[in-house]
């Protein structure tokens with residue numbers, strides 16, 4: 487897969503000069519000349535904006551840049567990753583349809599599958615995306631869509647994307663890829679045959695934990711139109727300021743992602759050498775259960791996420807989080823700084839201990855979203871944190 491080009495600064499012309507930074511345009515309403523002008527906008531003959539829930543310049547600028555990265559057209563910016571997924575579901579699915587989701591989707595996507603879609607008459611199944619036969623077994627005559635994350639959270643397993651996309655093509659089922667973890671640099675769903683791409687822009691693309699935004703794009707313009715109508719009607723679109731911040735974050739995305747991945751690879755090796763560590767999961771390591779698939783799918787971009795396990799007790803987990811206050815213990819990912827999360831008390835707390843054990847998440851299991859800090863400082867931090875678990879375990 488060819489890596490997309492880095493986003494360039496282009497600015498917007500004003501006469502013979504242009505500001506380097508995209509102007510922030512917070513106007514909610516846009517005045518037009520007369521009713522004929524409104525007709526020509528609504529009927530698509532002229533470009534223009536009317537009301538910012540329906541569209542505004544900052545969302546258009548960010549969407550065009552994300553379209554460029556994903557190789558899509560007409561994608562929209564939403565107020566969060568979850569609103570992108572909501573717009574996708576409500577734009578494309580209807581009561582009576584069936585959707586299959588990966589069994590380790592992001593927690594709120596899982597809730598959509600388990601609670602909200604069934605409540606509205608859309609049937610759902612969860613299946614293991616690392617095993618195409620499990621997906622095949624979940625297919626029903628009314629299956630309309632498969633939603634998959636290429637790399638699962640927090641055990642970092644790799645979906646069998648080739649198998650799933652071939653199966654879906656054979657059965658006439660739409661495939662939506664949540665590309666948040668992998669980013670367009672690691673995986674390009676459209677070049678592989680997917681029908682929809684969604685992102686939590688909040689995470690790696692914006693990168694500074696100061697904006698919530700999402701993005702959704704469909705391969706088929708008719709689907710895209712439906713998704714956009716739903717987003718605008720249900721009020722799922724993003725504000726100008728969030729769109730503007732998202733665009734600003736995007737300019738440094740390539741640099742941040744390269745450094746974070748380099749740090750992640752080095753930190754994973756380092757953590758594996760620390761006394762008290764039971765296992766380390768990083769798709770770039772040869773001992774990762776899906777290493778070969780990761781090497782084939784991810785374009786050499788093994789990501790910035792590392793998971794590891796220490797003594798499986800709450801005491802050890804508390805000791806690890808307490809030991810290094812500057813290592814943010816926060817259930818998010820993709821920030822410029824390294825963050826540490828503990829699935830048993832956060833993203834996966836709704837599961838029983840038994841269910842977590844089956845997924846390989848004990849009380850001693852941590853997920854690290856590696857940032858762009860100096861790697862020697864990170865190694866020191868993790869050495870101290872892991873040593874604390876040995877003392878308290």
Ligand SMILES: Cc1ncc(COP(=O)(O)O)c(C=O)c1O
Pocket residue numbers: 566567568569592635639664666667685686687688689698699700818819
């Ligand atoms: C893979 C994935 N998809 C979607 C989301 C939801 O994004 P947001 O928090 O922007 O709504 C998240 C959030 O962590 C995520 O990790």
